[in-house]
Amino acid sequence: MTRLLQTIEPILWRDEQLHLLDQRVLPHTENWLAFYDSDAVAEAIKLMVVRGAPAIGVTAAYGVVLAAREAWFSAGENWQEALIPALKRLAASRPTAVNLFWAIERMQQTCNTLSKYESPEPALLEQAKRIHQEDVKANRTMGQYGADLLDNDSIVLTHCNAGALATAGFGTALGVIRQGFIDGKIEHVYVDETRPWLQGSRLTAWELMQEGIPMTLQADVAAGALMAGGRLDWVIVGADRIASNGDTANKIGTYSLAVLAKYHGVKVMVVAPTTTIDWSIENGSQIPIEQRAHSEVSEIEGHAIAPAKVHVSNPAFDVTPAALIDAIVTEEGVVSSPSKEKMQQLKKEEKNDTNSISDRM
Numbered sequence: 001m002t003r004l005l006q007t008i009e010p011i012l013w014r015d016e017q018l019h020l021l022d023q024r025v026l027p028h029t030e031n032w033l034a035f036y037d038s039d040a041v042a043e044a045i046k047l048m049v050v051r052g053a054p055a056i057g058v059t060a061a062y063g064v065v066l067a068a069r070e071a072w073f074s075a076g077e078n079w080q081e082a083l084i085p086a087l088k089r090l091a092a093s094r095p096t097a098v099n100l101f102w103a104i105e106r107m108q109q110t111c112n113t114l115s116k117y118e119s120p121e122p123a124l125l126e127q128a129k130r131i132h133q134e135d136v137k138a139n140r141t142m143g144q145y146g147a148d149l150l151d152n153d154s155i156v157l158t159h160c161n162a163g164a165l166a167t168a169g170f171g172t173a174l175g176v177i178r179q180g181f182i183d184g185k186i187e188h189v190y191v192d193e194t195r196p197w198l199q200g201s202r203l204t205a206w207e208l209m210q211e212g213i214p215m216t217l218q219a220d221v222a223a224g225a226l227m228a229g230g231r232l233d234w235v236i237v238g239a240d241r242i243a244s245n246g247d248t249a250n251k252i253g254t255y256s257l258a259v260l261a262k263y264h265g266v267k268v269m270v271v272a273p274t275t276t277i278d279w280s281i282e283n284g285s286q287i288p289i290e291q292r293a294h295s296e297v298s299e300i301e302g303h304a305i306a307p308a309k310v311h312v313s314n315p316a317f318d319v320t321p322a323a324l325i326d327a328i329v330t331e332e333g334v335v336s337s338p339s340k341e342k343m344q345q346l347k348k349e350e351k352n353d354t355n356s357i358s359d360r361m
């Protein structure tokens, strides 16, 4: 049973470099890539070498460490000004996961406390490692909070990958499923393949099978029939950005699942650290939705499956209204039937800037 507590960690800082497990080639190849250049880290986030809102935030924090090293070597006491362009390039890597912007802003706040006459790297590395450790701690806390909501013999469905691979370890939605399994509450997990990037079939299936958690992989379009024909207790998913009223952006297809769940009396649980909440936006309509490459839909592993020059739409996320969510689980506690008023219980401190955090980058 201890195996379940030693989960995958896709992000490592070692030998003064950032090491990322390349999630583009999982599950058949486990390949680690080393990064000592912040622009290469920004590209790795954009290309989804690393993905998942919390993992993107932790990775960006280490990207700031590398950018500060570069700025100190190139500009000396002017490192803080020299750092800004690299921070903007990190912030431009992907638009939806607010953890990216939260992490960069927190690292910037650390920069503001540092002397211009000394290398910023040691202090910034300490802050990045703190962000890294805080994420794993939060995931284990949320895992227990979410597992406590499950009845015995629960049958659950998850979409995309909100596992150890989407975080610094243990996972958010999969953290609840892991802890639920440890607590003997999980009878079975259905895993959506999650087209077009296939995070479910390639990443979530890999994580759950490694730990012997009983699961079945299915096509995304099978979810409705599953709910209609069998017993399903919970849809459990992660999040990329949660508005202050509880509206939640998550992988495309989550909204469809929530509508089906409401129709079939299945409960919906969103699991995300409070760093995923964007207090600067009122509702989900203000969340920027990433549009990704058309080839992700029209090709599979580089092989065209659609006619040449076909017109494609490829939004990477959709927004689930708070009214369709039964519980938002965070490390600060659980909000049942979320609303603007109920979400306030999670607010740690007043946010000074009224502009959306991602607009400030």
Ligand SMILES: CSC[C@H]1O[C@H](OP(=O)(O)O)[C@H](O)[C@@H]1O
Residues within 6 Å of the ligand: 051, 052, 053, 054, 159, 160, 161, 162, 163, 166, 167, 172, 173, 199, 237, 238, 239, 240, 250, 251, 252, 316
């Ligand atoms: C724990 S957050 C995981 C979240 O991120 C995924 O998106 P992507 O794989 O494109 O980064 C998906 O929305 C997951 O729910």
